[in-house]
Amino acid sequence: MSSELESLYREVILDHSRRPHGRGLVDGGAAESRQVNPMCGDELTVRLHPDATCTRIASVSWTGHGCAISQASASLLHDVMLDLEPNEVAARIAAFREMIRSRGQSAGDEELLGDAVSLAGVSRYVARIKCASLAWVAVEDALQRFEP
Amino acid sequence: MSVQEQLPDVRQHPKSVEPLGLAEVERLRADFPILAERVNGHPLSYLDSAATSQRPLHVLDAEREFLLQANAAVHRGAHTLAAEATEQFEAARATVARFVGAQVNELVWTSNATEALNLVAYGISNASLGRGGAAAAPFRIGPGDEIVVTEMEHHANLVPWQELAARTGATLRAIGLADDGTLRMDDAVEMIGERTRLVCVTAASNVLGTINPVEEIVALAAAVSAIVVLDACQSVPHRATDFAALGVDFAAFSGHKMLGPTGIGALYGRAELLAALPPFLTGGSMITTVTLQEAEYLPPPQRFEAGTQRVSQAIALAAAVRYLDSVGVERIHEWERSLGQRLVVGLEGIAGVRVLGPQSGIDRAGLVAFEVDGVHSHDVGQFLDDRGIAVRVGHHCAQPLHRRYRITSSTRASLYLYNTPDEVDAFLDSVHDVRAFFGADR
Numbered sequence: 001m002s003s004e005l006e007s008l009y010r011e012v013i014l015d016h017s018r019r020p021h022g023r024g025l026v027d028g029g030a031a032e033s034r035q036v037n038p039m040c041g042d043e044l045t046v047r048l049h050p051d052a053t054c055t056r057i058a059s060v061s062w063t064g065h066g067c068a069i070s071q072a073s074a075s076l077l078h079d080v081m082l083d084l085e086p087n088e089v090a091a092r093i094a095a096f097r098e099m100i101r102s103r104g105q106s107a108g109d110e111e112l113l114g115d116a117v118s119l120a121g122v123s124r125y126v127a128r129i130k131c132a133s134l135a136w137v138a139v140e141d142a143l144q145r146f147e148p
Numbered sequence: 149m150s151v152q153e154q155l156p157d158v159r160q161h162p163k164s165v166e167p168l169g170l171a172e173v174e175r176l177r178a179d180f181p182i183l184a185e186r187v188n189g190h191p192l193s194y195l196d197s198a199a200t201s202q203r204p205l206h207v208l209d210a211e212r213e214f215l216l217q218a219n220a221a222v223h224r225g226a227h228t229l230a231a232e233a234t235e236q237f238e239a240a241r242a243t244v245a246r247f248v249g250a251q252v253n254e255l256v257w258t259s260n261a262t263e264a265l266n267l268v269a270y271g272i273s274n275a276s277l278g279r280g281g282a283a284a285a286p287f288r289i290g291p292g293d294e295i296v297v298t299e300m301e302h303h304a305n306l307v308p309w310q311e312l313a314a315r316t317g318a319t320l321r322a323i324g325l326a327d328d329g330t331l332r333m334d335d336a337v338e339m340i341g342e343r344t345r346l347v348c349v350t351a352a353s354n355v356l357g358t359i360n361p362v363e364e365i366v367a368l369a370a371a372v373s374a375i376v377v378l379d380a381c382q383s384v385p386h387r388a389t390d391f392a393a394l395g396v397d398f399a400a401f402s403g404h405k406m407l408g409p410t411g412i413g414a415l416y417g418r419a420e421l422l423a424a425l426p427p428f429l430t431g432g433s434m435i436t437t438v439t440l441q442e443a444e445y446l447p448p449p450q451r452f453e454a455g456t457q458r459v460s461q462a463i464a465l466a467a468a469v470r471y472l473d474s475v476g477v478e479r480i481h482e483w484e485r486s487l488g489q490r491l492v493v494g495l496e497g498i499a500g501v502r503v504l505g506p507q508s509g510i511d512r513a514g515l516v517a518f519e520v521d522g523v524h525s526h527d528v529g530q531f532l533d534d535r536g537i538a539v540r541v542g543h544h545c546a547q548p549l550h551r552r553y554r555i556t557s558s559t560r561a562s563l564y565l566y567n568t569p570d571e572v573d574a575f576l577d578s579v580h581d582v583r584a585f586f587g588a589d590r
Contacts, residue, residue: 004534005530008530009527039542040524040557041542041543041550041557042524066524066526067524068523069526069527128526131526
């Protein structure tokens with residue numbers, strides 16, 4: 001197996017794809033978004049769950065099916081998006097977008113993205129950027145309807 | 149300076165009656181320099197010809213020679229190049245028409261098969277609005293009429309009919325599929341009846357590999373005077389075709405799936421039907437007389453060829469047809485059939501792999517779509533690409549079909565005349581390793 005392929009499918013990505021975190025929509029939630037990858041027909045739905053004050057995003061639950069990259073990305077997103085203000089969520093989406101569009105030039109901001117920086121290798125594979133971005137685009141879309 | 153006369157393709161590959169064999173295929177591969185590319189450190193194995201085929205030098209050279217020596221707009225202008233270009237353009241039409249059993253006036257150039265199918269759909273739509281006068285009246289459809297498609301249709305032979313039904317109030321119905329990937333002919337017999345005006349079906353599925361009983365469907369449609377529209381994209385490049393003998397009313401195919409360029413395709417229509425069908429795209433080049441209020445139209449095929457034509461592409465497609473002819477399309481068919489069986493048998497022998505469509509031993513097109521248990525098709529494709537193997541992943545523009553078999557996407561390997569048993573075996577070896585890499589075998 002080539003080292004390129006192993007840098008795409010890092011162990012942490014394969015682990016998350018096999019045992020995803022936050023999978024399964026939790027009841028309630030303040031906003032939701034469903035996104036489709038037109039290339040393969042894969043679908044992903046995310047739900048933003050507010051905290052007791054309804055001003056912060058306590059967590060993100062999600063459901064869907066897709067490739068190892070899209071499933072791991074949703075799982076890693078779940079781990080990143082815990083107890084954040086809406087602008088902090090937006091900052092993490094922006095950091096992810098910067099990394100995933102870098103064509104291998106950015107290792108990602110670990111402070112903002114945590115383990116999700118393991119997806120940096122995807123940025124070299126143009127055809128897979130959509131797979132990695134699906135969950136993040138869904139949260140970005142849902143965030144527009146999240147009203148504190 | 150006719151390009152046709154200069155091209156050495158027929159002389160270079162004298163047509164043989166012997167079956168196509170590996171030695172000849174290796175010689176043919178030299179005509180396709182792209183096949184010698186290395187991808188990710190491996191020799192390229194191009195197993196995606198059902199999406200688009202590669203082009204031999206003959207096709208590239210024909211287009212280039214035309215552009216270097218005779219390029220001009222056709223059917224307008226009186227200068228020498230314009231006359232030469234028009235002559236070559238029409239000679240190309242004759243070559244392609246002969247290849248599919250059509251008269252010259254029965255072959256309309258389009259951008260691709262999708263446009264050809266839309267041409268028929270919008271022509272019928274326009275007839276239903278009263279355009280085309282009494283001659284077009286037989287095409288009129290409306291509420292109570294039925295359009296019959298099948299559950300295996302490519303989106304190109306489904307969405308235009310959904311739209312036609314929505315515009316006219318006709319009802320769209322779909323012939324179902326059996327678990328083995330074949331059309332449910334009991335469904336077809338039940339469904340094609342007095343209300344049926346159109347039957348739109350593919351000659352062969354680009355996912356399942358199923359070869360449909362077109363003759364039987366034509367007979368069912370003929371019994372109720374319904375029009376048959378055939379999606380021939382997966383059949384014209386791979387087996388000898390005679391639309392007139394087959395008895396279909398319209399048929400569509402694309403150049404880029406048969407060694408030709410993108411941007412060129414064709415619609416076959418029976419002469420009397422094309423003569424009565426109102427135009428789809430309108431404008432220059434398709435008219436006789438135009439006033440500020442109205443226009444009169446040329447007879448087919450030009451009535452359906454509005455605007456500046458794709459001249460070099462048509463000439464290159466004719467070169468592709470001559471290339472296929474020089475090898476012999478039935479010999480190509482046999483080669484693909486035997487390689488295709490090698491593919492199916494090999495995939496059936498790999499644990500955790502499910503082949504869609506007819507199982508080994510059953511006649512099928514030279515392609516196989518399959519599902520790998522526990523691994524998404526994108527990941528399968530990525531793994532294969534790492535070894536230089538190009539396959540298609542996703543829904544292959546056939547979402548209802550995938551839904552029918554309760555999957556979202558699949559991986560597809562498809563063959564053409566230039567593929568070899570070694571490529572098939574390298575592919576099978578790689579598929580064998582997929583589940584272990586992704587931990588799906590644990």
